[in-house]
Amino acid sequence: xxxxxxxxxxxxxxxxxxxxxxxxxxxxxxxxxxxxxxxxxxxxxxxxxxxxxxxxxxxxxxxxxxxxxxxxxxxxxxxxxxxxxxxxxxxxxxxxxxxxxxxxxxxxxxxxxxxxxxxxxxxxxxxxxxxxxxxxxxxxxxxxxxxxxxxxxxxxxxxxxxxxxxxxxxx
Numbered sequence: 027x028x029x030x031x032x033x034x035x036x037x038x039x040x041x042x043x044x045x046x047x048x049x050x051x052x053x054x055x056x057x058x059x060x061x062x063x064x065x066x067x068x069x070x071x072x073x074x075x076x077x078x079x080x081x082x083x084x085x086x087x088x089x090x091x092x093x094x095x096x097x098x099x100x101x102x103x104x105x106x107x108x109x110x111x112x113x114x115x116x117x118x119x120x121x122x123x124x125x126x127x128x129x130x131x132x133x134x135x136x137x138x139x140x141x142x143x144x145x146x147x148x149x150x151x152x153x154x155x156x157x158x159x160x161x162x163x164x165x166x167x168x169x170x171x172x173x174x175x176x177x178x179x180x181x182x183x184x185x186x187x188x189x190x191x192x193x194x195x196x197x
Contacts, residue, residue, distance in 0.1 A: 028073060028074055028075040030073045030082070031070055031071055031073045031074075034070040034073055034085070037083060037086055038066065038067060038086060041086065041087075042063065045090045046059050046060070046063055047059075048087065049063055049093075049094045049097075052094035052095060052098060053094050058101070061097065062090065062093050062094045062097050065093050066086075066089060069093065136190065136191060140186060140187045140190035140191065141153075141183070141187065143186070143190070144186060147169070147171075147179065148182055148183050150169060151165055151171075151175075151179035151180060152179060154169075155176065155180050156180065156183075156184075162176045162177065
């Protein structure tokens with residue numbers, strides 16, 4: 027056991043009543059506060075020596091507060107999931123339906139076609155900036171243009187693509 031863990035364990039034993047009261051104020055009941063304090067003991071056992079803890083009492087109380095807050099959040103999530111009574115009849119899948127994939131694929135093809143209609147430089151700027159995610163400064167340096175030109179080309183490309191996608195949905 028590390029020296030930090032040993033010192034924190036001794037401090038936990040001497041401060042247990044105060045830590046329990048702190049946890050109970052946060053979680054709202056004694057059994058949950060006991061759970062938090064037990065979790066605190068387990069957490070303290072895993073504390074390493076590097077970096078050294080200068081104010082062990084403050085560290086212990088902060089750790090207890092964080093664990094109690096986490097307990098409250100977990101209880102709220104549990105309540106939302108399981109205390110609502112009936113389970114939903116349908117559970118949504120994480121993967122999109124075949125219809126959604128087909129519509130998305132068609133929309134992507136329309137977007138690619140709209141990009142092909144742009145002038146080469148405008149298409150390059152848009153691709154580097156919005157698709158590859160490069161910073162504007164890097165796009166400007168790479169293509170030998172100003173930051174204002176990068177912004178202008180992106181603005182033109184976005185407007186063009188938006189208009190083309192709107193035209194296709196209106197038709």
